[in-house]
Amino acid sequence: MPEDRGIAPAEAPAGISAEAGRQTQVEPQKVGLAPEEEKFRFMAEVAPLGIAIIGKDGTYKYVNPKFEEIFGYTLKDIPTGRDWFRKAYPDPVYRRKAVAVWKADYEASPLGEFGPKIYKVRCKDGAEKMINFRAVALAAGDCLIFYEDITQRLLAEEALKQSEENYRLLVNQSPAVLFKGYADGRVDFFDRKIEDLSGYRKEDFNTGRLKWTDLILPEDAPKAREAFLQALKGNGSYVREYRIRQRDGGIRWIQGRGQIFRKPDGRIDYVSGLFFDITEHKKVEEALRQSEERYRLLVNQIPAVVFQGYPDWSIDFLDEKIEALTGYAKEDFDSRRLKWCDLIPPEELDYVKQNFIDALKTSHKSYVREHRIRKKSGDYAWVQCRGQIFLDDRGKAVYVSGVTFDITQRKRAEEALRESERRYRLLAENVSDVIWTMDLNKRFTYVSPSVQVLRGFTPEEVMAQSIQEILTPASVELASAAFAEAMALESVRPDSGRSWTLELEQFRKDGSTVWTEVKASFLRDEKGHPVGILGVTRDISKRKEAEDKLRRREAILKAVSIAAEKFLQSDSWEKEIQEILAYLGQAAEVSRAYIFENFINPAGEILTSQRYEWAAPGVEPQIDNPQLQNFHWRAAGFGRWEEELSQGRVIVGHVREFPSSEQELLANQDIKSILVMPIFVGPHWWGMIGFDACQKEREWSAAELEALKAAASILGTAIQQEQRQHALRRTEEKLRFLTAELIKAQEKERKRLAVELHDELGHNLLALKLSIRSLERELTPKDSLKKTVNRLLLNIDETIEGVRRLYHDLSPGDLEDLGLTMALRNMVEDFKELHPKTKWCVKLDNLDGLFGVQEQTVIYRVVQEALTNIGKHAQAKKVSLSAYRERGGIVIVIQDNGKGFDPNKEEKQGLGLLAMEERIKILGGSFSLWSQKNRGTKISVTVPFPAEK
Numbered sequence: 016m017p018e019d020r021g022i023a024p025a026e027a028p029a030g031i032s033a034e035a036g037r038q039t040q041v042e043p044q045k046v047g048l049a050p051e052e053e054k055f056r057f058m059a060e061v062a063p064l065g066i067a068i069i070g071k072d073g074t075y076k077y078v079n080p081k082f083e084e085i086f087g088y089t090l091k092d093i094p095t096g097r098d099w100f101r102k103a104y105p106d107p108v109y110r111r112k113a114v115a116v117w118k119a120d121y122e123a124s125p126l127g128e129f130g131p132k133i134y135k136v137r138c139k140d141g142a143e144k145m146i147n148f149r150a151v152a153l154a155a156g157d158c159l160i161f162y163e164d165i166t167q168r169l170l171a172e173e174a175l176k177q178s179e180e181n182y183r184l185l186v187n188q189s190p191a192v193l194f195k196g197y198a199d200g201r202v203d204f205f206d207r208k209i210e211d212l213s214g215y216r217k218e219d220f221n222t223g224r225l226k227w228t229d230l231i232l233p234e235d236a237p238k239a240r241e242a243f244l245q246a247l248k249g250n251g252s253y254v255r256e257y258r259i260r261q262r263d264g265g266i267r268w269i270q271g272r273g274q275i276f277r278k279p280d281g282r283i284d285y286v287s288g289l290f291f292d293i294t295e296h297k298k299v300e301e302a303l304r305q306s307e308e309r310y311r312l313l314v315n316q317i318p319a320v321v322f323q324g325y326p327d328w329s330i331d332f333l334d335e336k337i338e339a340l341t342g343y344a345k346e347d348f349d350s351r352r353l354k355w356c357d358l359i360p361p362e363e364l365d366y367v368k369q370n371f372i373d374a375l376k377t378s379h380k381s382y383v384r385e386h387r388i389r390k391k392s393g394d395y396a397w398v399q400c401r402g403q404i405f406l407d408d409r410g411k412a413v414y415v416s417g418v419t420f421d422i423t424q425r426k427r428a429e430e431a432l433r434e435s436e437r438r439y440r441l442l443a444e445n446v447s448d449v450i451w452t453m454d455l456n457k458r459f460t461y462v463s464p465s466v467q468v469l470r471g472f473t474p475e476e477v478m479a480q481s482i483q484e485i486l487t488p489a490s491v492e493l494a495s496a497a498f499a500e501a502m503a504l505e506s507v508r509p510d511s512g513r514s515w516t517l518e519l520e521q522f523r524k525d526g527s528t529v530w531t532e533v534k535a536s537f538l539r540d541e542k543g544h545p546v547g548i549l550g551v552t553r554d555i556s557k558r559k560e561a562e563d564k565l566r567r568r569e570a571i572l573k574a575v576s577i578a579a580e581k582f583l584q585s586d587s588w589e590k591e592i593q594e595i596l597a598y599l600g601q602a603a604e605v606s607r608a609y610i611f612e613n614f615i616n617p618a619g620e621i622l623t624s625q626r627y628e629w630a631a632p633g634v635e636p637q638i639d640n641p642q643l644q645n646f647h648w649r650a651a652g653f654g655r656w657e658e659e660l661s662q663g664r665v666i667v668g669h670v671r672e673f674p675s676s677e678q679e680l681l682a683n684q685d686i687k688s689i690l691v692m693p694i695f696v697g698p699h700w701w702g703m704i705g706f707d708a709c710q711k712e713r714e715w716s717a718a719e720l721e722a723l724k725a726a727a728s729i730l731g732t733a734i735q736q737e738q739r740q741h742a743l744r745r746t747e748e749k750l751r752f753l754t755a756e757l758i759k760a761q762e763k764e765r766k767r768l769a770v771e772l773h774d775e776l777g778h779n780l781l782a783l784k785l786s787i788r789s790l791e792r793e794l795t796p797k798d799s800l801k802k803t804v805n806r807l808l809l810n811i812d813e814t815i816e817g818v819r820r821l822y823h824d825l826s827p828g829d830l831e832d833l834g835l836t837m838a839l840r841n842m843v844e845d846f847k848e849l850h851p852k853t854k855w856c857v858k859l860d861n862l863d864g865l866f867g868v869q870e871q872t873v874i875y876r877v878v879q880e881a882l883t884n885i886g887k888h889a890q891a892k893k894v895s896l897s898a899y900r901e902r903g904g905i906v907i908v909i910q911d912n913g914k915g916f917d918p919n920k921e922e923k924q925g926l927g928l929l930a931m932e933e934r935i936k937i938l939g940g941s942f943s944l945w946s947q948k949n950r951g952t953k954i955s956v957t958v959p960f961p962a963e964k
Contacts, residue, residue: 064161069096071156073831085164086147087139103136110663112200121152128152133165139250145169181399191289194275198283200226212269212292214262232266239271247283251275256293268297323675324402326412328354340398340421344389358388360395377410377731380404385422397426425541449552452538456543457482457498469531469554471524489527490519494533498548505537505545513537518555530559564716570602571722578728586740588733596629599706603719606634606709610694610730611646612702621657622647623702634709637684652676656691661700665692665720669712686711692721692727696735704730784811834863835871840877843896846882857894862905865960874907874958875935881909882929889913889952904959906939912951 055499059066065082073096083089087105093099104110113134120129129150136146147163148804164756192209196202201223218224231239235257245251245647256270273288299775320337324330329351337345347353363386374382387395402417448913450463462474470477484490497515505513514536520528534554538547583590592610600608609628616622625643628635637643648657653672656666667690669683681689688708694701704727791804830838836859843857866874878896891913898907930941931954938958946952 064163067160067162069158069160071158073097075099076157082162085138085162086136092139101137104134105137110136119940120150123159134181173345191288191291194227194287196227196283196286198290200228202227209290212261212267213259213830214265230261232258232260246273246275251277267292268294270296306884316420319420321418322416324355324415324417326414327827328356330355340390340396340419341388358390360387360389363387375406380406385426396421397423450551451552453548455547460547466552466570469529470521471553479509485521485538487520487522490521493517494519502539502545509543511539511543511748518559521552529554530556546771559715564719567602568716568718568722571599571719571726574598574602575722575729578726581819586737588730588737592627592730593629595730599723600629600631601722603706604713605690606631607637607707608705609637609707610702610704611643613700618649620649621661626702635685640684642680651680651880660691660693660703661860662694664694665693665724667715667720687712688714690715690723692723694727694731694734696731701731702735703727779962782813784815785807787811830871830875835866835874836860836862838871838875839896839898841873842882843878846886849888853891856893856897858895858897858899860899860905862898863907866902866958867961870938870958870961873938873957877931877956878907878909880927884927885909885911885952886911889915891951901957904957907956907958908953910951910953915946915948915951916948917948 053932059077059079061602062079062081066077066079067075067082068077077089078090086910088099088102093102100110100114104113116132116647120132125936129152131149133147136144138144144164144166149161149163150162153159156390190208192204192212194202194204194209200926204217204220207217209215209220213230213232215225220227226699228236234900239255239257240262242253242840248581250368252272252274254270254272256268258266259269261267270485271288272291272293272294273286276284278284278902282543286854299820312568320328320332320340321334322332322337330348331347332345335346337343342414343353343360348355356364356367365868367384367386369380371382381401383397383399383401385397390396398421399420400417401420402415404415405413407413433808439777447465447468449466449469450461451459452461453459459478459480461479464474466477469475472480477485482494485857486494494517501513501515504510514534516532518530519533520530532551534553535548535550537545538549542548574595578591578595581595585591596608596610600606607628610626611623613623613888623646625638625640625646628636628638642651646653648654652674653676655677669688670678673681684707686709688705691703691705693703697792703770704723706780748790787804787807791801791808794801794804833841839859839862840857843855846852847855861873867938882896883896885894889911891911894909894911896907898905900906927942935942935956935958940956940958943955944952944956
C-alpha cells in the first residue's frame, strides 16, 4: 500500500532520466545508439538508487545493480510487472491496492513524472523494506522507475522521535532536577521539580533573582567549591554532596552531578548536570551506621548464637553463649576438636544435610531449619538455625553465616499447644455453638461441625466461603468495621484481653437467614502479636424473634396510645383514622392496614366494604379494588370469617393454610399472612380492622394480638363516642329549638298581658281615679274624708305608675319605636331613677339595623335581666355597660363592683343566669360570667350578625 509520510523522495539523476527518454525515442531506428546507451548504462550502473525500465507491454527491460542489491531480484526473477507485483507484494489485498494506485497514476499522467509513493516491499530473502518509488513515463510508452530504500531513514526518524519522547519522559519522570548553570552563579532549570526540592519558584532562578549558591549552607560551601575547582583541573566532571536550606527553613541533602563546558578560549561556558535529593539516602546511611553499632550490641545481647560455618562442618562462634547452649567451651569448636555435626543426632543428620542442599538450589541461598542437638550433659536441646550461604565465583559454597536459637521451651510449648488443641477440637466438635478460627486475611482455618446445624453447610463448604458469601451486606459492613477498629486499637494499645461481640445475620443453605451472636478475640503469637481470630457463633434467632415481637408490641402499644389520644382530641374519628392506620401499620411492620364497615342489605344480610387503607411503600393498595366493596361474606366463600368475627374472634394465619375458597381472593392481593380483628360498637359488630403481610409469612405473638385487640377496641369506642356525640348534638339542637319556641311564646304572652294591663286594668284605674277625683272636689277642706280621699288618689297614682312600668317591662315599646340603642339607654335611665346613689358608665355604639326583631328582643332581655340582678342583689356603687361592634358581631359587657358571688355554686346562679346564657346560645353567640365575693361581677356577651351565624 503506498504511503505518504511527508518524506521527500531523493531526486533521480536528471541525466539518467533524460538519457532514458532519448533511448526510447530513437530505439526503433536502431541507428547511432551505442554512445547514448553506453552513457545511460554507465550512469545507471553507478547510481545510488535502484533503477528499472519497464516496457509498455509490462516486461522489465533493465534493472541496475542497485536494484538487485536492494531487492535481490534479477530480470530472470521478474520478467514482467505481474511477476514483480506477485513477489514484491505477496499479500493479495495489499497488492491489489498497490496495482490500483499505480494504474491510477499512469492513467492520470501517461507522459512525464508520477508523484512519489512509498511502499512496503518483500525482498527475495524475505526481508521487508520501505521503498520510495518515483516513476517517469517516457514518450515511447516505456516507464523509468527509481527505487530508494528509506527503511533505515524511517527507522532513524522513528528512533529520533522516540528518543525525544524518552528525553521528555526522562526529564519529567526522573527524580533528578536537570539544570544548566553559568559562571556567575545563575542557573536555569528545565522543569518544576526544583520547586518541590527547594520551595522556590522556577522563575526565581531562571530570572537570576536567586542563585543556587544562595541556598548552600555556609558550612558546606567551601567543600562544594573545592569539588568544582578540582573538576576544572581535571576532565570537567564532578560529583559533590552538600546541604541546602529550603524556603520554609527545612534542610535537604543534595548530590550535584555536573559537566563543565568551556569556550574555545578555555573559559567556562556553562555547566550542565543533575541535582538529586539524597536526604533519604543520607538518613539511610546514618541508620546503617547506627545499625552496625546496634549489630555489635545485638551479637552480644540477643538470645542467639552467631556463627560462621564451613562445608567441612567446622564452625566459628562469635561469642561465649555457645557454652550455655551446648555445654562445650567455645575453644572446642574454634580448635576444630569438635564440629557441629558431632552434636546432631544420627537420625536427624540426613534432614540437616538435605536442608542445606535444598537451600543451594534456591535463588536466595538461605535456610531455616529446626533440629535437636545432644548437649555435653547428654540432654537434648531443640535449636533453630538460620543461615545464609555464600558462594565463590565458581558457585561453590565457601561459608555460611547465621544465628542459632535455643527453641527448647518453644517446642515444649508447641507440644502442649497441640495437646490443648486436640482437647479443644474434641470440645468444639461436640457443642452446639460454632467454634472457628481464621487468619488476619479473614480466611477460615477451622470451623466446627456444628455449623452444619446452624447454616446447613458442611465445615468444608464454609471454609471455602468468603465473608460476603456468609453474611448479609449490612452484617459484612458491621463485621468489617469492628475488625478494623480492633486492629486499629491493637496497633495503638495492645490488649491480650481484647474481644468484641456482634449480632450478625448469616445466610443459610436454603436461602433463608439466621441471626447469630458472634464473640471474637485475637489469637496471638509468643510475643503477643495478633496472628489470627478465634470466634464462637451462637444461634440467637429465637431471642431476636422474641426481641422483634417485643419491639413490635411496644411500637403497636405506642401507636395505640397515640390513636387513643388523637381520638380523644378530635371531634371525629374519621379525621384521624388515615394517620392512625399508618402508625399501626408501621408499628406492626405489615404491608397493609385497613378498615371495613358492615351494613345490612335489603334482604337483611350482612355485607361489608373497605373504607380506609394504608399501604407500605412499594405495596399495591387495594382501596380501589371493586371486589372489596359491597362484599358478601357468604357468597364470596368467607362465611367462616363472618361467623368468627361476629362472635368477637380473630382471623389470623398464613394464607396457604386457609380454606381453598378463601385463598384465591387473598392470593390475588399478594397476601402471605393476615390478621383481622373485629370492631364492636357497644354490642354491635360494626366491622373489622385488618393487617396484611405481603413480603413474607410472619407469625403474630400473643402480645402483638393483645395490643392490636386494644387498637380495635379503642377504635370501636371512638366510633361509639362519635355516635353518642351526634345523638347528643341532635338532642341539644331539638332542645334549643324548643327553648327558642318557648321564648317566642313567652314574649307573645308578655305582649298579651301587657295589652290587657294597658287596656283593661289601666283604663279601670284611670276611671277609678277620675271618680275619686270628682268625689274629692265635692268634699270641703274641713271634711274628715278629705285626707282619706287624697291618700287613695296617691295610691291610685302609684298603682298606675307600677302598671305602666310593668307594661313597659312586659312589652318594651321603646324597642319597636326607637330601636335597640335608644331602648337600652332608656332602660339605663329607668334604673338610674330607681337607684340614684349608683354611679353609671355607659358606652353604646349604634346597634340599630344590625339585627331582626327577635335578636333585638333577646339582647334587650339579657341586658334587662343583668341590670335587674344588679339592682336586687349586687349592692353596687358603680355599674358599667358597654356595647360595641367587633369581628362580625357585637360585644356587650355589664360589670359592677358589688358583693359578687361564687359562680361554681350552681344554687347561687339561679334560673336567670341560665336563661340569659341559653338565649344568647340560641342566637349563636357566647356568654361568659366572672364573679368573686366582694369584688363584683362581670358578664360578657358576644352576638354574631345574622349573616355570620
